[in-house]
Amino acid sequence: VAARELAIVLSRPRALVIKAGLPLALAIVLVAGHAPTFWAGMLLTVLVAMVGAVGTAVSVSRAREAGFLTRLAATPGSRARLLTGWVLAAAAVDVVQLLPVAIAALVTGGGGATEFVVLLAALAASLVVTNVLGCVITLAAASAAEVLLDVVVVLAPLLYLGGLFTGVPADGWRAIAAALDPFSHLHSAFIGMLGGTATYPYAVDVAAALAAAVVAVAVLAALSRRILERD
Numbered sequence: 439v440a441a442r443e444l445a446i447v448l449s450r451p452r453a454l455v456i457k458a459g460l461p462l463a464l465a466i467v468l469v470a471g472h473a474p475t476f477w478a479g480m481l482l483t484v485l486v487a488m489v490g491a492v493g494t495a496v497s498v499s500r501a502r503e504a505g506f507l508t509r510l511a512a513t514p515g516s517r518a519r520l521l522t523g524w525v526l527a528a529a530a531v532d533v534v535q536l537l538p539v540a541i542a543a544l545v546t547g548g549g550g551a552t553e554f555v556v557l558l559a560a561l562a563a564s565l566v567v568t569n570v571l572g573c574v575i576t577l578a579a580a581s582a583a584e585v586l587l588d589v590v591v592v593l594a595p596l597l598y599l600g601g602l603f604t605g606v607p608a609d610g611w612r613a614i615a616a617a618l619d620p621f622s623h624l625h626s627a628f629i630g631m632l633g634g635t636a637t638y639p640y641a642v643d644v645a646a647a648l649a650a651a652v653v654a655v656a657v658l659a660a661l662s663r664r665i666l667e668r669d
Contacts, residue, residue, distance in 0.1 A: 458647040459510050461485055462538040469546040475634030480602045482543075483625045486536060486561065487593050490568025491575070494528050495585040498576045498665070501533040507666050517666050518659035521573070525658060529569040533562050540631070548633020556640045558619075563647035574661060577668060597621055606637055617642075618651035 457664040466484060468478040512518055513533050540561060544554045572585070575592060579585040597603070599615040600622035607613045625645040630636035636643065658665075 440601050452619060458505060461489065461536055462542060465539040465542045466546075466650065469632065470541060475629045475632040476605070477634055479625050479634070482539065482600055483564075483600075483621055484541075484597060486564055486624060487568050487597065487621060488589070488613035490529065490532050490585060491537065491567045491572035491589045491593060493532065493572065494569040495579065495589055496573050496582050497528065498573050499579055499582040499585050502576065502668070506614065507668075510638075510666050518662040519661040521665060522655055522658055525573050526655075527571045529562070529565045532565045532569065536565070543628065543631045547631050549631040552640065553627070553631045553636075556643055557627040557631045559644045560624045560647040563651040564620050565623040566651040567654045570658045573658060573665060577661070577665060600625060601637070617646065618650075620647045623647045623650075635656035 445458075465482060473481075473642060498507070509518070513520065541555050543549070545556065547553075547586065549557075571592065575585055575588045579588045598621060599612065600619035600624050601607070601612070601616045602621060606616040606622060617638075623638060623646045626631060626637035627640075628645050630640070630643075638646070
């Protein structure tokens with residue numbers, strides 16, 4: 439299934455170039471316009487979240503409508519392995535798609551090699567989380583069109599709890615929620631890459647984002663049978 443996902447992407451290089459070019463254009467506008475690092479990081483983090491979640495949610499929903507998931511459910515072998523392979527391949531494609539954004543931030547921002555490595559780790563982990571989230575959302579969505587609304591409804595509170603719109607509180611339950619939220623750490627990594635003061639230490643950003651990705655994959659594996667066999 440992962441090979442199928444990658445083959446579909448490689449068969450449409452023009453579409454991949456367009457999908458990579460649009461986020462890059464936004465990143466260049468934000469950086470070249472010297473937008474405040476907090477708000478530039480916020481917009482780029484929201485962009486990453488939407489790219490990962492919407493793309494996979496629509497793909498899985500359309501695959502269900504076409505009967506592909508039903509065929510996968512009847513395939514011998516581990517359903518968890520099939521579905522996680524598919525989602526991880528989609529996340530890998532998204533990393534390639536958004537890599538120019540990270541490079542633009544490196545070239546024009548105030549960060550260096552360390553900040554770039556932190557950003558890449560947080561970006562890859564966050565895309566795994568968002569792709570898993572998009573896949574799980576299809577359990578509730580009735581059609582490919584409906585998943586767009588469902589993605590926004592689910593992502594909005596996660597982005598808010600990550601402190602993207604108001605900043606991370608110094609203490610209280612929201613500070614704990616933000617520390618556990620992978621989007622908070624991606625936002626922190628973008629701020630550091632753009633030359634600002636990151637919200638968290640670099641090691642915390644990397645560790646927290648990777649831990650969230652591992653948890654997300656475990657949840658996907660646990661729900662794989664329900665996702666594949668849902669009518």
